Amino acid sequence: xxxxxxxxxxxxxxxxxxxxxxxxxxxxxxxxxxxxxxxxxxxxxxxxxxxxxxxxxxxxxxxxxxxxxxxxxxxxxxxxxxxxxxxxxxxxxxxxxxxxxxxxxxxxxxxxxxxxxxxxxxxxxxxxxxxxxxxxxxxxxxxxxxxxxxxxxxxxxxxxxxxxxxxxxxxxxxxxxxxxxxxxxxxxxxxxxxxxxxxxxxxxxxxxxxxxxxxxxxxxxxxxxxxxxxxxxxxxxxxxxxxxxxxxxxxxxxxxxxxxxxxxxxxxxxxxxxxxxxxxxxxxxxxxxxxxxxxxxxxxxxxxxxxxxxxxxxxxxxxxxxxxxxxxxxxxxxxxxxxxxxxxxxxxxxxxxxxxxxxxxxxxxxxx
Numbered sequence: 001x002x003x004x005x006x007x008x009x010x011x012x013x014x015x016x017x018x019x020x021x022x023x024x025x026x027x028x029x030x031x032x033x034x035x036x037x038x039x040x041x042x043x044x045x046x047x048x049x050x051x052x053x054x055x056x057x058x059x060x061x062x063x064x065x066x067x068x069x070x071x072x073x074x075x076x077x078x079x080x081x082x083x084x085x086x087x088x089x090x091x092x093x094x095x096x097x098x099x100x101x102x103x104x105x106x107x108x109x110x111x112x113x114x115x116x117x118x119x120x121x122x123x124x125x126x127x128x129x130x131x132x133x134x135x136x137x138x139x140x141x142x143x144x145x146x147x148x149x150x151x152x153x154x155x156x157x158x159x160x161x162x163x164x165x166x167x168x169x170x171x172x173x174x175x176x177x178x179x180x181x182x183x184x185x186x187x188x189x190x191x192x193x194x195x196x197x198x199x200x201x202x203x204x205x206x207x208x209x210x211x212x213x214x215x216x217x218x219x220x221x222x223x224x225x226x227x228x229x230x231x232x233x234x235x236x237x238x239x240x241x242x243x244x245x246x247x248x249x250x251x252x253x254x255x256x257x258x259x260x261x262x263x264x265x266x267x268x269x270x271x272x273x274x275x276x277x278x279x280x281x282x283x284x285x286x287x288x289x290x291x292x293x294x295x296x297x298x299x300x301x302x303x304x305x306x307x308x309x310x311x312x313x314x315x316x317x318x319x320x321x322x323x324x325x326x327x328x329x330x331x332x333x334x335x336x337x338x339x340x341x342x343x344x345x346x347x348x349x350x351x352x353x354x355x356x357x358x359x360x361x362x363x364x365x366x367x368x
Contacts, residue, residue, distance in 0.1 A: 025153035025160075026280040032160040034331070036167045036184075037273050041266065041332050043175040048122070050262025051115055052177060053269030055123045057253045058114065059130020062107070064246040066099035067134060069239030071141040078145025089142050089199055096138045100131045115262075125181025132188045139195040143202075149288050151198060159191035241360075270332050271343035278316050278350055282309045282357035306358040313354030320347030 041049055074092045078085045107127050111120045136159075143152040166183035170176070257265045285305065292301060320327065324344040329337045 021150050021153040025157040026284045028157050029160040030277040030280045032164040034273055034277055035164060036171075036180075037270055038331050039168065039171050040180065041270055041336065043171050044177060044180075046263040046266060047119075048177045049266035050257070050264070051119045051123055052126060052180070053266045054114065054253060054257060054262065055126035055181075056130055057250045057269065058107070058123075059127035060134070061246055061250050062103045062127065063100065063131050063134025063137070065239075065243050066103050066131070067096065067138065067239055067242070068099060069235040069237065069242065070096050071138040072242070073235045074138060075141040075145040078142060079147075082146060085142070085146060085202075086200065089139070093135075093138065093196075097135055100135050104128050104131050119177070122177040122181055125178060125185055129181060129185040129188055132185065132192060136188055136192045136195060139192070139199055142199055144288075146202060148202065151202070155191055155195050155198065158194075159187050162187040162190070245360075267336055267339045268342060270336060271328060271339045272346060274320075274327065274331070274343060275346045275350065278313075278320070278347075279353055279357075281312055282354045285309065286357045302358060306355055309354040309358055310351050313351035317347050317350040320344065320350070 040052060044052065070092050074088060077088050104124075104127065108124055111123050115123045136155075140149075140152040140156065143149055163184055166187065167180060170179045170183045253265050253269060256268050289301070289305060321344045324340040324347070325337060328340045328343055332339075
């Protein structure tokens with residue numbers, strides 16, 4: 001933490017620099033997931049690879065569901081009023097962690113409905129790693145609201161590098177799904193601890209509302225408290241919108257599992273990871289420019305961002321459709337060549353995915 005202290009308190013980099021940093025961090029993160037998936041496909045038995053895919057999808061969906069709009073709410077409110085940044089972080093994280101780990105407990109109770117009994121422990125470990133990653137992402141939104149996505153990028157890249165190292169050791173020496181789940185869980189737990197410490201040390205013009213004198217200070221405390229009515233009015237609609245989008249993207253793995261079994265789930269998830277990796281570009285751009293959208297009063301910035309993202313998505317879609325067979329077999333091996341048509345179909349939607357990133361953030365950004 002001492003090594004990060006100067007970096008935390010120094011002046012934030014320019015927008016272009018932060019976009020590059022965010023892009024590098026997200027590219028590294030997606031590359032780690034892709035490498036782990038590719039090596040797991042070649043080393044784990046087909047059913048274990050399918051359980052890994054199902055658990056990662058389930059953990060991601062539960063992470064989105066238990067977020068309930070809290071991450072976007074945190075980024076938006078911190079961008080609007082940085083004086084209350086730390087108070088908002090503490091308030092949101094209590095709710096966020098409580099929801100996430102309640103979901104983890106429920107998964108432990110009902111995991112038998114999703115996988116055979118001998119895969120229960122492995123499934124729970126991977127889901128828990130995904131849920132903890134979702135909680136970490138909420139802290140990342142705090143950094144975005146402060147326009148310090150450089151801090152988010154540094155933590156994210158370090159966590160993913162450690163995940164890659166541990167996972168490669170496990171897959172090389174002990175190719176077992178339970179060991180792999182533990183290797184995925186440990187780094188994200190450490191990263192969450194580091195992120196909370198860094199967030200507590202970020203320099204913000206923090207005003208201690210509890211010591212503010214007079215009636216006005218008490219009124220402000222009540223105004224910014226995340227009461228049930230405020231949660232339902234300002235936060236939950238964001239969460240429901242993101243959850244519907246998440247279900248649209250990932251509910252397919254459950255249908256495939258029911259229709260064709262765990263092996264087919266693994267194959268489909270493998271090519272989905274390729275499409276997901278392509279979406280790191282709009283995610284990086286919008287993570288950095290979101291505070292600017294909050295502050296702007298015109299649609300000019302949205303138009304520029306949306307146009308460039310759509311063009312980039314179109315170019316990537318063309319490359320993916322034309323080279324689907326080569327791309328899939330190069331990364332996952334010839335046995336997964338049967339998934340190339342699914343990859344090509346998924347890639348067609350990239351331009352719309354890219355544009356949707358800009359439109360969704362614009363909907364969230366204005367003051368309600």
